[in-house]
Amino acid sequence: MVVWCKNNAALLPCVLVIWSSAAFIVSYIFAVLEGHVVAFVPYISDTGTCIPESGVFGFMISVTAMLGAATMYARYKIIQAQNVRISFLSYWFNLTSLLIGILGCIGMGIVASFQETSVTTVHDVGALLTFICGIAYIFLQSIITFKACPQWSKKGTCYIRMTISVISIIALFPMIICASFDGMKFYRCEVGEEPSPYHQASAVCEWIVAFGFVTFFLTYIKEFQAVTLKITTEIQDDF
Template identity: 70%
Template sequence: MISVTAMLGAATMYVRYKIVQIQNSRSPFLCRNFNFVSLLIGIIGCIGMGIVASFQETSVLKVHDTGALVTFVFGVIYILLQSIISYKSCPEWNKRGTCHIRMSISVLSSLAIFPMIICASLVGIGTFKCEPDEELSPYHQASAVCEWIVAFGFVTYFLTFIRDFSGCKFEDFNRTS
């Protein structure tokens, strides 16, 4: 399921890239490379998610954790860049309220990623196994909570694209190829 999610995430990022490219060609508001760099960073995050799906935590822990770190860090950078793009395209292509929501999600995710990484480092690699009698480390709990905050931030952020995507037709994408 994670592999499918990674592919759908990459597809969503590409559609968003094309939408911004078309909008920017109609009324320039952004350096063309900024949109492309944002896409590349998002794709790297999706590749990290593919690594997470391919290497189980119980078998190849270091590779799995590296993939998770890439997913979260590059994913947060992607949504921050997309928030900047949203503000730059406002008010012609986005409503200010949408921009504020996107930036709020980006900031919350950015704030959660630091304690997630720090707490996971303090717990130590490979110590996430729990026995029924064993009490979880507060660092493990904090890391897990922050991980879920970032994950829900990604899902919520992608949901803000619905309105942008609703007005698109495939013909629009062929015009700028």
């Protein structure tokens, strides 16, 4: 972790990757130990529905959403600066990618604020917004990475990011389809009851997509090490 964080702006994606991974894992451990979910791949939202893990889940996912938005904005500014030196991308393409990513972060905030069993419709809309916009964001960023090659990115990074994007896209469809067949309902761990195959298949795909996002942002760390971010303040003359 020290090596990842020591140079320039690399701290931002590094903290995002570690914090978001911890948010998923800690909530899962709490939920399993309390007997609220099955140990074999529950829905991510299922691990943050019951007390006490709901408080941990809501807090950590909210922070993840903010860190994600900050990292996306930093990435937007980096591409903008690179594009000034060597033009390789439309301004609108970069901006569109950022706005879609921010929508995904808003969806994550909705998921954290509205629990699955209390406001189900709002929670499900937030979850769909998170996954669909998140996948769209990493796919657009993969295209940008290819366009920036070889001046600002390496071929290996291009292929890694596109592979993560494709795997996430492939996992998205069975996640939604199986969830619709299962009714997208919360499964509580009860003696003698087992989640349906549709539930388990959808949950597996959901975890694949979630850690696809984590892995994608992990690839940002090396690039952010070569970047310095500064906040400047300008006072207007008519203040």
